Amino acid sequence: MVAEPEPKLSVSITSGFWKRYQTLLYEKILPYQWSALNDEIEGAPKSHSIENFRIAAGTSNGEFHGMVFQDSDLAKWLEAAGYVLEIAARDDTIPDEVRRKLGQRVTEAVAVVAAAQQPDGYLNTYFTAKEPNRRWSNLREAHELYCAGHMIEAGVAVYRGTGDRTLLDVVIRFADHIATVFGRDGGKRRGYPGHQEIELALVKLYKATGERRFLGLAEYFIDERGAEPSYFDLESQSGNFKPIWGPNTRDHAYNQAHAPVREQRTAVGHSVRAMYQYIAMADLAIEARDASLAEACRALWDSTVKRRMYVTGGIGSSRHGEAFTIDFDLPNDTAYAETCAAIGLFIFAHRMAELDDHARYCDTAERVLYNAIISGLSLDGTRYFYVNPLEVEPSRCDESGTYEHVKYRRQSWYGCACCPPNVARILGSLGDYVYRTKGNTVFVDHFLNGTASLSLDSGTMELEQSGKYPWDGRIGFTVTRAVDGPAGIAVRIPDWCDDASLTLNGEPVDVTEGNRDGYVVLHRTWQTGDTLELDLPMPVRMLSADPRIAADYGKVAIQRGPLVYCLEQCDNGPGLHTVTLPESPEFSVTFHDAELGGVTVITARGFISTDEFVGETPYAADRRTETRKPVELKFVPYYAWANRAPGEMTVWVRRFES
């Protein structure tokens, strides 16, 4: 009944920037997070996530501990582990010991999860252990469907990675149980989740199993959302309702339940919830060829990316509601820009690329990936940012409640630890986002060194990519296995590159002529051994922000290739808010092998003020801030900040204007 998992593509990352991350994933991140989930990290907030499953299964005494959505931490870890096992199965450079150890842990965790499933298929440790009589009574706050969604994604990934059906069967039973509870037919609850996630998970489950009933349940949740009268209002009037975080004063826009999804045009509310919803909407727009959903998706994309996104690709301007606020309100210092929200935007981008075959979505995905997502992780893989600010002054974070949510050191774990395992699963599944295939065309969406096996209508094409991306824009492609007859290779020309060039077997190709929606499309009969050499020159670019973004006005952000750069105090001293670039700075670019895991450093002459006023107040008339000291400024990639001595950081830098 369950279809064999047949990925349309399989990618092995072989070297370079992302190989380092992938190695970190199995060598450090997953083992570290396993320890965290088992409460073994000294000094870190206790997770209790695994223990909660044992308690719900009745194999351990003790009490549920943690957030109401604590189950999802283990689920995301399992999903990430599934991806790594899938990679390891085809990559023999990964040590057997990794495969064996990780496999054991997955088996152990799956057993614990399976044991916690109730006879009717229900699976949630909070309600099973703590509130057995209140299942589904508080969809708005209790995250039951959110946790269900993450476990479904884990079930699919573990099955893909191991071929073991245990967890997949668990989540199928759970999904079928959920279908008995929610829906439009007689007696069912017409509810939907307070935190979206199950919708996209059900689409995945449909794709993994071929069972359309899961797609139908996803459609129900998406279609029902925002219907009047509000289910959230109704449930809160029920006798069995019990608030979790006290009186809920947020309006339904916080949960994107203020209007039917097809009527939503503006990215509002909790930014992670928004992204997970939009992903599912795009999924269904594709699967069901639903034009009204597709149109809503495009409007929500534009709202998010054109008006509410940081230059790093971070989203969510305020800690209050972890939320979007208004167009162009993008404060750098009080930013939220949660790692999970960036991950959501990355996935949403790829669904939109699938929907529209336009490179602009992948341009943004790349921005998000190289900046807002991996900034969430320390270079050693064991420290995490939840909030990813674009400007930090440590003593302000320590002493002012306004900046309480902003950390200047990554943390070993969080009481609400949604982000760390989310980074793990995105790193584990990165290969899935490098290429897309459609008919007989391969879309190259991202640049990373590796081999790929790609199912086209006319057979399997194999491709190899190599280079030093993101440090160098010269990328080589080799067709290592061709298909019979003509096929297309569509290579994304990044939005940051104005003068890309391409050769085919050494002969120049006109990249403007073949450019369609941001891709250079080469349609021909390929031979094994054909090569493409893409050259994406990477000058240092100074980005200005739309003047409506008050926080960035008069400032520039430095970008090279896909990487946004920043200044750190450990390189440039304190007082970074006074740093000013000349109107036309001369940038030097050097790759430093030994620094920050190997990064290209950018330097330029600029000015810093070390002036201090002496007087009865800190204000003085007819002073200019002209006692500026010329300095050699050193910019490092934003993702690598806060890996050395704690201090100030800024992405946006003043520039003199004439």
Added chain:
Amino acid sequence: MVAEPEPKLSVSITSGFWKRYQTLLYEKILPYQWSALNDEIEGAPKSHSIENFRIAAGTSNGEFHGMVFQDSDLAKWLEAAGYVLEIAARDDTIPDEVRRKLGQRVTEAVAVVAAAQQPDGYLNTYFTAKEPNRRWSNLREAHELYCAGHMIEAGVAVYRGTGDRTLLDVVIRFADHIATVFGRDGGKRRGYPGHQEIELALVKLYKATGERRFLGLAEYFIDERGAEPSYFDLESQSGNFKPIWGPNTRDHAYNQAHAPVREQRTAVGHSVRAMYQYIAMADLAIEARDASLAEACRALWDSTVKRRMYVTGGIGSSRHGEAFTIDFDLPNDTAYAETCAAIGLFIFAHRMAELDDHARYCDTAERVLYNAIISGLSLDGTRYFYVNPLEVEPSRCDESGTYEHVKYRRQSWYGCACCPPNVARILGSLGDYVYRTKGNTVFVDHFLNGTASLSLDSGTMELEQSGKYPWDGRIGFTVTRAVDGPAGIAVRIPDWCDDASLTLNGEPVDVTEGNRDGYVVLHRTWQTGDTLELDLPMPVRMLSADPRIAADYGKVAIQRGPLVYCLEQCDNGPGLHTVTLPESPEFSVTFHDAELGGVTVITARGFISTDEFVGETPYAADRRTETRKPVELKFVPYYAWANRAPGEMTVWVRRFES
């Protein structure tokens, strides 16, 4: 036993800027606030303050309603009313009807308060009506001593204004009751208030009555503060303890109880509490000639004014704890700058002037008064700001939780309505701050049109002041009654004025020669009819901030005379954050009689950007923000903002630099 109230000075405001405010006070503000305290304002949060007293007195049924410190709202109103009745008693331009009506209301309110006093002298409606068994059990949160202090201040003021002892006797009995509860001798509680206020009130009560026991009780509260082990910790472990705002996670620095007051050197914690404490410390430093207290006061002054004060004189950088944060952390958009804190700083400044006879304190008092205090009040007297930001974007306040505390319209009342009656009492008592006398010297601390009667060692000197301050810096003084023999008149030369000049009976006086600590001191035998003409030229000044203030870097604030100016959207359009002044702007200055109650308006040519980026993200390379539109900018006094159409406002404006 009670001394007759014998003010050392009495000032009548006769015309000009402050006469308008004083008239507003008795014509609009006090009647409006009386209605508010009686819950008669349509659409405003209910005060219940007077009703609570009736409930505590047993003359009304119903339940206590409002904040635990609701009593203080009526107390501050009574204090303000006392001042107005005192003014009215010597100013026959104030209509009899005002005197009669206000007198009736005061009598009525005093009777209600007196009726609520318990047989043992205790007086607090929250505890009497709601928690009779928990008196004094939660000093940290419950504001009992704070409310007591405000009622004491009211008792003194009403006695000064009416000669009626009823409320004074009430508060003497209450103070004597408090002295039986708190202190170091056997069996008493060694507590002190969570919100300072009683200390300065007891000093006032001592001055009004001559009874040293009240001074001693004030000294006890100040001296005991911050002793180890912490009283707040001890009381919270008592069986009778009940938290008011949930688990208290703030540290003792929030209440300035983290160290004995003599060891405090940095302005920390809740800014209103801090100011009220520092006022009492200065009071006691003066009364007891306590050098260690004086030294602490000077350090706390410097900490507040040199490093933690906005250019408007506002203090308190964060809504979180309504608190000071760190040096030079003065965000304009998320500012707190509570009106009450500014009022506290104004009073603290005057105590410091009394202590040290230095004009710098009055320079700051003037900054605070003309900007941060009266910005709290609408021009019509019936709308109030609690928070006084220096930069506002309305839709951000509406939609982002980060700016939730920031209003762009003054409100008709507040659930926590500490600020409105505080403004009333400072306006009512303003005459007390214009002059100081010491020995045979009169200090002229502020400039306002009026007559003054001043007790010197050698008799009563009478002075008259006239001019158009703060719009014009030419101020005339006439000695309308001289004393026998030599006496000093010390005229403050404001810190904003670089080239003041002065004539005595038409003859120039060298202002630099006679300048002592910011005052030009003229010591001579005065004749009735002697005149001084002070000329304080008022060029438009562009203030820069210490570069350590990140929010103001690269920007200027416009000041003329004591007034800080701002830009409003209704004059200049939206996008105020893009407004840029040339390096050397040409300012025009015009008095507009019909605008904003009559203000001097400043105009200058500048630039505004109306550019909007079109693209996939709001970021673009190699763009400058150079599509600037030349505009005629119009600056209005900061205090008058938000009296027209709601919109953006900014104090700090960018300036081109070379």
